Structures are given as structure tokens and as C-alpha cells.
Amino acid sequence: MKVLVPVKRVIDANIRVRVKSDNTGVETANVKMAMNPFCEIAVEEALRIKEAGNAEEVIVMSAGPDKAAETIRTGLAMGADRGVHVNTEESLEPLVIAQLIKAVAEKEGADLVILGKQSIDDDNNQTGQMLAALMGRPLGSYISKIEKNDGGFAITREIDAGLEDLQIASPAVVTADLRLNEPRYASLPNIMKAKKKPIDALSPADLGVEVKNRLEVLKVEDPPAREAGVMVSGASELVDKLKNEAKVI
Amino acid sequence: MSILVIAEHDNSQLSPGTLNTVAAAAKIGAELRVLVAGSGCGDVAAACAKIAGVSEVLCADFDTYAHEITENTAHLVKANLDGVSHVLAPASTFGKALIPYLAALCDAQPISDISDVVSEDTFVRPIYAGNALQTVKMSDAVKMMTVRTTAFEAADAEGGSGTVTAIDDAGASDVVTFKGQNLSQSERPELTSARIVVSGGRGMQNGENFAMLEKLADTLGGAVGASRAAVDAGFVPNDYQVGQTGKVVAPDLYIAVGISGAIQHLAGMKDSKTIVAINNDEEAPIFQVADYGWNEDLFTAVPALQAELDG
Ligand SMILES: Cc1cc2nc3c(=O)[nH]c(=O)nc-3n(C[C@H](O)[C@H](O)[C@H](O)COP(=O)(O)OP(=O)(O)OC[C@H]3O[C@@H](n4cnc5c(N)ncnc54)[C@H](O)[C@@H]3O)c2cc1C
Numbered sequence: 001m002k003v004l005v006p007v008k009r010v011i012d013a014n015i016r017v018r019v020k021s022d023n024t025g026v027e028t029a030n031v032k033m034a035m036n037p038f039c040e041i042a043v044e045e046a047l048r049i050k051e052a053g054n055a056e057e058v059i060v061m062s063a064g065p066d067k068a069a070e071t072i073r074t075g076l077a078m079g080a081d082r083g084v085h086v087n088t089e090e091s092l093e094p095l096v097i098a099q100l101i102k103a104v105a106e107k108e109g110a111d112l113v114i115l116g117k118q119s120i121d122d123d124n125n126q127t128g129q130m131l132a133a134l135m136g137r138p139l140g141s142y143i144s145k146i147e148k149n150d151g152g153f154a155i156t157r158e159i160d161a162g163l164e165d166l167q168i169a170s171p172a173v174v175t176a177d178l179r180l181n182e183p184r185y186a187s188l189p190n191i192m193k194a195k196k197k198p199i200d201a202l203s204p205a206d207l208g209v210e211v212k213n214r215l216e217v218l219k220v221e222d223p224p225a226r227e228a229g230v231m232v233s234g235a236s237e238l239v240d241k242l243k244n245e246a247k248v249i
Numbered sequence: 250m251s252i253l254v255i256a257e258h259d260n261s262q263l264s265p266g267t268l269n270t271v272a273a274a275a276k277i278g279a280e281l282r283v284l285v286a287g288s289g290c291g292d293v294a295a296a297c298a299k300i301a302g303v304s305e306v307l308c309a310d311f312d313t314y315a316h317e318i319t320e321n322t323a324h325l326v327k328a329n330l331d332g333v334s335h336v337l338a339p340a341s342t343f344g345k346a347l348i349p350y351l352a353a354l355c356d357a358q359p360i361s362d363i364s365d366v367v368s369e370d371t372f373v374r375p376i377y378a379g380n381a382l383q384t385v386k387m388s389d390a391v392k393m394m395t396v397r398t399t400a401f402e403a404a405d406a407e408g409g410s411g412t413v414t415a416i417d418d419a420g421a422s423d424v425v426t427f428k429g430q431n432l433s434q435s436e437r438p439e440l441t442s443a444r445i446v447v448s449g450g451r452g453m454q455n456g457e458n459f460a461m462l463e464k465l466a467d468t469l470g471g472a473v474g475a476s477r478a479a480v481d482a483g484f485v486p487n488d489y490q491v492g493q494t495g496k497v498v499a500p501d502l503y504i505a506v507g508i509s510g511a512i513q514h515l516a517g518m519k520d521s522k523t524i525v526a527i528n529n530d531e532e533a534p535i536f537q538v539a540d541y542g543w544n545e546d547l548f549t550a551v552p553a554l555q556a557e558l559d560g
């Protein structure tokens with residue numbers, strides 16, 4: 001079995017983002033970047049499947065500019081076997097990304113594609129679902145568990161009301177939720193080894209995909225700020241304020 | 250042209266978020282239709298027909314839709330898009346899985362989690378865990394989106410007089426099989442629509458201590474939530490998680506107990522009307538968004554608050 005893991009380069013989760021003064025986006029110059037946390041979980045799961053003897057190869061791919069290769073390298077340092085970089089300077093919407101991933105998945109003959117459930121920059125939560133629809137393959141969204149079996153995969157999904165179990169056929173597309181696993185750190189020897197692992201570079205055109213965006217971002221603004229509140233020093237003061245000032249109880 | 254809202258329900262009850270989604274649809278304008286896919290879901294369809302402003306309910310009542318299998322619902326919706334300009338669903342795990350899948354089937358690019366409607370093709374949505382608001386203009390013929398339900402007042406559940414039309418089964422996927430569910434049972438109000446939410450974080454130390462918050466929530470008629478740290482530590486189940494990657498809540502009153510206030514947590518609760526924070530670290534970032542901060546050990550503060558409320 002081959003596992004494909006699409007990963008995205010995003011602003012590090014610990015950075016507080018700032019909206020640009022011209023309201024065209026957020027400040028990205030000189031900001032620390034990292035692999036999207038949900039993608040790390042996806043890579044980790046692929047590696048565990050391989051380590052359990054259920055996969056021969058783990059391929060990490062990313063679509064984006066030159067720097068996206070660094071994020072692929074992070075996946076290789078965690079233990080993935082090789083990388084595919086769809087190199088483009090254009091901004092990409094989830095539908096186009098899903099088209100690119102589909103092309104790579106078909107080219108590589110992937111039996112399982114594991115994506116993150118959500119990128120923490122655009123907070124789209126779309127690409128995996130779109131990929132499954134484009135490929136006409138089963139979708140396991142928001143999974144917290146996956147097991148290979150004869151029929152394909154037994155998965156557990158995290159849904160708003162609790163947990164749900166599905167059986168899905170192979171090949172399949174799944175998206176990783178937070179509790180799927182705890183991703184490993186890349187060790188120094190593995191970081192060194194990763195430098196020698198191959199990364200194929202392709203363009204969207206090589207994959208037969210036209211980058212056609214449908215959305216136009218008109219502006220990006222700061223959310224309304226909350227006014228500073230007050231400190232209370234005891235239960236009676238708090239209850240009094242909730243009853244008589246905020247009028248919420 | 251009409252706007253199609255996909256109802257979320259458990260075959261007997263409509264989710265409260267569907268009413269907020271209808272409200273967002275009404276803000277776009279035009280004629281409102283609601284699609285109900287389920288099994289034995291007649292009561293839900295009838296309830297939808299009564300929502301103020303809804304003119305037609307499309308009801309697919311078949312075994313195929315007994316559970317919310319994304320594939321099955323998406324193919325059904327796709328088969329019912331005649332004359333439809335917009336498709337909206339609540340930004341719950343149901344809607345967030347469905348809408349992108351449906352959009353890709355229809356070669357459309359959806360948008361997630363709209364928090365405001367500017368015009369029929371332009372919408373506002375939070376990005377970066379709510380640290381920025383993006384205004385986006387859509388160009389697809391059928392515009393598809395999920396709705397941040399807390400950002401819209403619920404539509405009136407009564408007052409409408411829509412018709413209910415039965416629609417055909419669009420067929421079940423043969424590659425996805427439902428195996429079972431393990432749902433949290435609770436007598437308390439549902440987290441995302443509760444008027445009061447009491448949430449606990451890592452500071453709670455263990456699951457047993459959450460009993461204090463449950464008691465407080467019951468006294469106030471509220472729901473119980475948690476930070477990711479509390480969920481990860483196994484204090485409470487995953488469906489309690491509030492935040493960027495959990496549930497978004499905006500109750501009248503949010504009480505954060507032993508929660509530091511990481512941006513990912515704030516993303517899920519900072520639009521609450523009144524925020525109370527109980528934390529023994531005066532530097533905790535949660536105090537920056539709290540209307541009422543109480544710098545105290547929670548094991549002292551929560552029982553004192555309970556006693557005060559019990560009178
Ligand atoms: C991709 C990603 C997504 C995430 N999504 C979410 C999300 O959706 N929701 C979410 O909540 N988090 C999310 N997080 C995690 C988030 O960054 C924080 O780690 C988490 O919110 C911390 O939870 P906490 O406040 O309970 O724990 P901590 O940060 O450890 O804070 C515990 C607080 O309790 C206080 N405390 C301890 N003991 C007491 C006491 N006896 N009395 C009073 N106060 C006490 C401490 O002073 C401290 O402020 C996400 C992180 C990432 C990277």
C-alpha cells in the first residue's frame with residue numbers, strides 16, 4: 001500500500017498574526033512558518049501505518065512556491081520516503097489544490113490519502129472532502145482512528161455529537177483530527193537523512209491542472225476588539241454584576 | 250432563484266443551528282427552501298415548513314439517509330439544485346463535511362463559516378482563528394457555504410407555512426458503510442446553542458473535578474464545555490471542545506475556569522456576550538477578553554460561586 005500525505009506550509013500556530021495596514025491580507029514577511037499542525041498528524045499516521053507493516057511507502061506532497069519544499073523536507077525528516085512538490089507562485093484555492101492532489105494520487109497509485117482536517121491559516125476545512133468527491137472515493141472526515149482491514153479501512157470520526165464508526169473501501173481519502181495521534185519530532189540524524197531523500201518537482205501544467213480561482217478577497221480586517229473588563233474579588237460581587245450589570249443570570 | 254438550506258437533524262429533532270442558517274439565508278434574500286434528508290424524518294420536515302420565511306421543504310425520507318453519510322447527502326442535494334442560487338448549511342461537522350464535497354461534485358469553490366452577508370455574492374468570514382475577518386466575493390453560478398451559526402440570530406421556528414414536497418432517493422454509496430455511533434448523552438442544553446456555557450481547562454486537574462462545573466451549569470441552566478488541553482488529558486469527551494478546531498459558541502454568559510486563553514481557545518468563544526474568567530494566574534491572557542476576571546484558585550472560587558447562587 002502507498003500512502004500520500006498532502007501538507008501545507010502555514011504561519012506557525014504560536015504566532016499572533018497581524019492584519020496588513022492596506023487590508024489586503026496578513027503580515028507574512030519575516031514570520032515563522034511551519035507545517036500545518038493537522039498535516040503533522042497526517043504524516044505521523046502514515047508513518048505509523050508503514051511501521052505496522054501495512055504500507056510500503058509514504059509520499060509527502062505540497063503545492064505552493066519554492067518554500068513549500070521546506071515543509072516537504074519536514075515530512076521527510078519525520079520519516080516519509082519521498083516528496084512531490086507542485087511548484088507554483090499562484091495563490092491556490094482548495095478546489096485547485098484538490099485537483100492537484102488528485103492528479104498526484106492517481107499518478108502515484110496511492111491507496112490512501114491522509115490530509116489534515118483544516119489548515120489553520122485560512123481555516124477552510126475543505127480540501128479532503130473536495131478530493132474525495134473529485135476522485136469518487138470514500139471520505140473519512142475528522143478521523144480519530146483508522147485501521148486497515150480486508151474491506152479497506154475501519155475508521156472512527158469525531159462528530160459534534162460524539163463519535164461515529166464507518167467502514168470505507170480502499171482507495172480512500174481521510175482527514176486527520178487532533179486526537180488521531182501525537183506527532184513525533186524529527187531527530188537530528190533523520191533531519192540529516194532527509195536532505196538526501198528525493199523531491200520530484202512538477203508544475204500544475206505537468207499534472208494537466210489549470211489554476212483557475214473563483215474567489216476574490218476584497219479585504220482583510222481586524223475583528224472588533226473586546227473592551228477591557230474589570231476584576232472582581234469575590235462571589236457576591238460577581239453574582240451581583242452578572243445579575244444587575246450584565247443582566248445575564 | 251431560491252436559496253437552499255440543508256437541515257441538520259437527528260431524524261426526530263431539528264438542530265437549533267439550522268434556524269440560524271435559515272436566518273443567514275434570509276439575509277441573502279429570495280425564496281427559501283429547506284432540504285431534509287433522513288429516515289423517519291417527517292416531523293423534522295413539518296418543523297421546517299413552520300420556520301418563518303420558508304416557502305418549500307424538500308424531504309427525502311429513505312433508509313439511505315438514516316445516518317449523515319456525506320456522500321449520500323451530497324448526491325441528493327446535487328440532484329435538487331434546479332433554480333437554486335445558493336446552498337447553505339450550518340458550520341457543524343455535518344455541514345463542514347457536506348458542503349465542500351457537494352461543491353466539488355458541482356465544480357464550485359465554497360466558502361466556510363460565513364459570519365456576515367454583505368450582498369448576494371459577497372460574504373465575511375473569520376480566518377486565522379478569528380484573528381482576521383476576510384470579505385470574499387464569489388463567482389460560481391451556485392454559491393455554496395457553511396454558516397457560523399453563532400453570528401446570526403435564529404429565525405423564528407413558528408409563523409411559516411411552507412409546503413412539503415417529497416423528493417426521490419438519489420442512491421447510497423457502496424463504498425461507505427455505517428457501523429455505529431457513540432454519542433454523548435446529556436440532559437443539558439446543546440453546547441453551541443446554550444445561553445450559558447461553563448468551560449473548564451487544564452486547571453481542573455482531572456475529570457472528577459468537572460462535577461463542580463456540571464453542578465454550576467445545572468444551577469444556571471447551561472452547558473459544559475472545555476479547552477483542548479482538558480479534552481486531550483481525557484477529563485471530558487472530545488465533543489466538549491470549544492475553539493478554532495472544536496465548537497464555536499457565543500452564549501450570553503461564558504464562564505472560563507482554569508483556562509489560560511490561548512488564541513485557539515478564544516477563537517471559539519470570544520464572541521460571547523459576557524465572559525467571566527476564573528484563573529489563579531493574574532497574567533493569564535483570558536483576562537484580556539473577560540468582562541469579569543476573578544484572580545483566584547478555582548477550587549476556592551467555584552464552590553463560593555455555587556454557594557452564592559444557591560443562596
Ligand atoms: C492546531 C491547533 C488547534 C487548537 N485548537 C484548539 C481548540 O479548538 N480549543 C482549545 O481550547 N485549544 C486549542 N488548541 C490548544 C491551545 O493552543 C492551548 O494549548 C489550549 O487551549 C490550552 O488549554 P488550557 O487553557 O486548558 O490549558 P493551559 O494553557 O495549561 O492553562 C491552564 C490554566 O489554568 C490555570 N490554573 C491552573 N490551576 C488553577 C487553579 N487551581 N485555579 C485557577 N486557575 C488555575 C492556569 O493559570 C492556566 O492559565 C489548539 C492548538 C493547536 C496547535
Ligand SMILES: Nc1ncnc2c1ncn2[C@@H]1O[C@H](COP(=O)(O)O)[C@@H](O)[C@H]1O
Pocket residue numbers: 005006007008009036038039042061062063064092094097114115116117118119120122123124125126127128
Ligand atoms: N497547498 C497545499 N498543498 C498540499 N496540501 C494542502 C495544501 N493546502 C491544503 N492542503 C491539505 O488540505 C488540508 C486541509 O486544508 P484546508 O482545506 O485548506 O483547510 C491540509 O491539512 C492539507 O493536508
